[in-house]
Structure formats: C-alpha cells, structure tokens
Amino acid sequence: xxxxxxxxxxxxxxxxxxxxxxxxxxxxxxxxxxxxxxxxxxxxxxxxxxxxxxxxxxxxxxxxxxxxxxxxxxxxxxxxxxxxxxxxxxxxxxxxxxxxxxxxxxxxxxxxxxxxxxxxxxxxxxxxxxxxxxxxxxxxxxxxxxxxxxxxxxxxxxxxxxxxxxxxxxxxxxxxxxxxxxxxxxxxxxxxxxxxxxxxxxxxxxxxxxxxxxxxxxxxxxxxxxxxxxxxxxxxxxxxxxxxxxxxxxxxxxxxxxxxxxxxxxxxxxxxxxxxxxxxxxxxxxxxxxxxxxxxxxxxxxxxxxxxxxxxxxxxxxxxxxxxxxxxxxxxxxxxxxxxxxxxxxxxxxxxxxxxxxxxxxxxxxxxxxxxxxxxxxxxxxxxxxxxxxxxxxxxxxxxxxxx
Numbered sequence: 570x571x572x573x574x575x576x577x578x579x580x581x582x583x584x585x586x587x588x589x590x591x592x593x594x595x596x597x598x599x600x601x602x603x604x605x606x607x608x609x610x611x612x613x614x615x616x617x618x619x620x621x622x623x624x625x626x627x628x629x630x631x632x633x634x635x636x637x638x639x640x641x642x643x644x645x646x647x648x649x650x651x652x653x654x655x656x657x658x659x660x661x662x663x664x665x666x667x668x669x670x671x672x673x674x675x676x677x678x679x680x681x682x683x684x685x686x687x688x689x690x691x692x693x694x695x696x697x698x699x700x701x702x703x704x705x706x707x708x709x710x711x712x713x714x715x716x717x718x719x720x721x722x723x724x725x726x727x728x729x730x731x732x733x734x735x736x737x738x739x740x741x742x743x744x745x746x747x748x749x750x751x752x753x754x755x756x757x758x759x760x761x762x763x764x765x766x767x768x769x770x771x772x773x774x775x776x777x778x779x780x781x782x783x784x785x786x787x788x789x790x791x792x793x794x795x796x797x798x799x800x801x802x803x804x805x806x807x808x809x810x811x812x813x814x815x816x817x818x819x820x821x822x823x824x825x826x827x828x829x830x831x832x833x834x835x836x837x838x839x840x841x842x843x844x845x846x847x848x849x850x851x852x853x854x855x856x857x858x859x860x861x862x863x864x865x866x867x868x869x870x871x872x873x874x875x876x877x878x879x880x881x882x883x884x885x886x887x888x889x890x891x892x893x894x895x896x897x898x899x900x901x902x903x904x905x906x907x908x909x910x911x912x913x914x915x916x917x918x919x920x921x922x923x924x925x926x927x928x929x930x931x932x933x934x935x936x937x938x939x940x941x942x943x944x945x946x947x948x949x950x951x952x953x954x955x956x957x958x959x960x961x962x963x964x965x966x967x968x969x970x971x972x973x
Contacts, residue, residue, distance in 0.1 A: 603965030604657070604958060608891035612954055614884045615939035616646045618869070618877075623942055625846035626860050626868045629853070638861055638942050645944045649951030656955025660963055661907055668719035672740065675712045678705035679747045686751075694751050704945040706748045706756045711953050713744060713760055714767075714910030721771045722903045734777045737768055754808060755934035759917055761785075766913035767906055770896075812931040828864065831857045832926045836870030836878070843874030861942040863934060866926040881940065885919050895961045904960040911953045914938070 623638045631637040664671070678696075682705055686693040695702040717737055724733045741764040749757040769778060792803045793812060804812075814825040835851035838844060849872045851857045860868050869877045889912065896908035915938055922937040924930030936943060938950045 603962040605891050605895060605961045608888060608895070608954065608957065608961075611884045611888040611891065612939060612951075615881070615888070618881055618884070619865075619940045619942070620646075622865060622868055622872065622940070623861055625849070625872055626852050626865070627942075630861070641944070642942055642947065645947040646951075649948045652948060653951040653955035653958065656952055657958040657962060659955075659959055661956065661959045662901070662903060662963070664715045664907075665719045665722065665903060668716050671712050672716045675705070675709050675716070675744055676747070679709065679744055682706070683747065683750065694753055702945075706751070706753055707945040707949045708952075709744055709748070710756070710759055710763070710914055710949055711911075711956060713741060714763060714907055714914075714953075714956070716740060717764065717767050718903055718906035718910060721767060721906055722901075725771065725902065730773050730777065733771070734768060734773050734781075737764060737771075738781070752805070752808070753934070754804075754812075755921075758921075758933060759914060759935065762917035763910050763913045766909050770906055770909040771902075812933070815925070815928055815931050828858050828932060829925065829928045832864050832867035833928050835864075835867040836927060839871040839874035839877075841875050843870075843872050843877055846872055862936055863922070863932070863941065864926055865941050866923055866937055869940075870926075882923075885915070889915055889919075892957055895957050895964075898964055899960050900964040904964060907956055908960050911957050914953060 619642060620639055623642055624636070627638040628635040682693060682696055686696055694706060695704050717740060720736060720740060721733065724736060727733070741760055745757045745760040745764075748760065765778070765781065768781075793809055796803050797809060802809075810825040815829055817826075831851060835849075835857050838851065839849075843849075847853070849868070851871050852860050852868050857864055857867055857871075866878070866881070869881055873880075892908060892912045892915065896905050896912060899905040899908055918935050918938055921930050921933060921935045922941075925932050925935075936946050938946065
C-alpha cells in the first residue's frame, strides 16, 4: 500500500525554527503592545516607598521579628504583580457577558462575611480560611466597576437617562449597604465614589448628579445630627465622633481628636527633609496610632519631611495621569468606564487618606493604595492596575464594530 509523502518543507528545521520565532514574536508583541510602562513605574515606586517606610516604622512592632511587616508586604506586592499580569492579558470586553455572575458572586461573598466573618475591633469584614483572611469588600471595589460599566454600556442603547441612573444606583446601593452594616463606612464610601464617577463619565444629565449630591447631603445631616438628637442612632457613637471630630479637633485632643492631632504633630515635625527613622519619636514611641496602615502618610511626613511627602504625591499624580490617559484613549465606552472606575478608587482614597492625615477630612479607615500595609488592599490595587493595563493593551488592537 503506497504511503503518502510528507512535503519536504515540513521537515526543514530552518522553517520550523522560523515559525516558532514568529509565534514568540507575535505573542510577545501582543503582551507588551500598548502596555503603559510609566503607570507600572509609578506603582512600583510607591511599593518601594512602602517597604522603606514600613522598615523604619515597624521594626519594634513585632518582638523578635523586625521585618515582619516588610516581608509580608513584599510578598503581597509580588503576588499582586503576578495578578496584574494575568488581568492585563484578559480581554476586558468579556466582562459584559460575565456581569450577572460577577454581581452574584459579589453579593454572595459580602453576605457570607456577615454570617461567617471574623470579628475584629467591632467590625466583621474578613473570612478566615486558615492560612489567609479574605476581605470580599476590597475585591468588590473592582468587581462593582465591572458590573456597573457593563450595565451602563447595555442601557445606553435605551436612551432613557432616568432608568439608567436609577438602575446604576440600585446595583451599587445593595453591596454598599451590606458593607456599611459590617460596619465599614470607608469602603462603602469608595463604592459611592465609583458610582458617581461612572454616572458622570456616562454622561447622565447634570440634574441627576445634583439631585444625588443633594440627597447625600440631606442623608448625612439626618444621620450625623438630626437622628441622634431625636434619640435614634443610625451610626455607632464612635463613628459619629470620628466623622465630626475633624471639625473641632481641639475640643477633645486626648479622645476622638487624638489620632489626627498626633498625625499633624508628626507631619509638622518633619519639616523639609524629615527627622530620620531614629528621631521620628511620634512613630517610634507609638504616639501615632495605626502608623503602618491608616496613618502611614504621617510617618512619611515625620521621617522624610516635605521632600518625602512630595515624592509620594508625585508618584500618585503620575499614576493618576496615566490612568486618565488610558481612559481618554480607550477604544470603546466599556474600556473608558472601567478606567474611570479605577481612577475613582485611586483619587478618592488618596484624597481622603491624605486629608485625614493633615486634618481636613474625617477619619473613615480608608487606606493609602500601595503605601499602607495590607494584603487585601495591595492585591486588589494591582488587580485594578491590571484592568487599566488591559484597557490600554486591547485599545491598541483592531477596534470593534460600532454598536447598532
């Protein structure tokens, strides 16, 4: 029986090698084309600042383990970098088809925290699985962006602005309310900032934005002053005190005003170039509370002075500029909305955290992205950066056909 001959060119090792080389080149080009390197540089610069600051501020926090926080933060950063790479290669347009599953997972995980979560300092925010603690509300920051962005893109076809606004508010209100009940006011406020930003970028009428802002102002007045005066407490007393103490910090400097007073002393004492690690008494003698998380910016101010604080804020400015650039150059509405949501996270958290360190914002427990210690915050921030990079990378490919 005759056998078919294999064409000679398929046996040519030179041709095979050339094909493999072309495949590798295409794969590498697809991975890096459009990748925003300055964005990555700003993020890694902030991580480096975090490790340096934590090394000086937490040497005596864990007896016998001076590098406890530094090593864990470094591990979180490495894992986060890997997650960013995976998310970058993921085509963000697929999120439109996954929005229902994502939203179901988001709500289910937050409800699970309320039922089975570990309690700490009066809050129930984590699920303890033995070797690690999972905080669904942190991951929910990027999940709610995906859900709301996909929902807005689908509803824009209806050209019914009222239905769009009400739908977005309804989707965002449920997870925000569940997080508020943990209680975690700071994260709930981040969800609100994301929602308002996406509505603004989606182009809803300014009357809707104004009405929402007015409703929030009225609600805040009722919760903070009217309801407690009537004997009905929506927030716990310590939460009300934290939210209002910055308005009159000198009334109770050893009580609710203590944290911000110590933070301002730390920042002021740093002057131009800082006091250095050994002479940073506010940090080293533990006068400054939560110096590795909520008030890490005050540590930067005391230890490295105006120069160090300016460097950190410059890196955040670079990160936000690149994120806004990605939003502006996105190939479609979905990409622009996803980038806008990530911008909202960074801008809101940086403004609120730095503001509460210098005494112009209330203490809400909002951390400083990539600088504050924390595994959940670090990993979710890198996932958010991966979403930005996904928009940047896929925006350099062929544009999709216009929506009918």
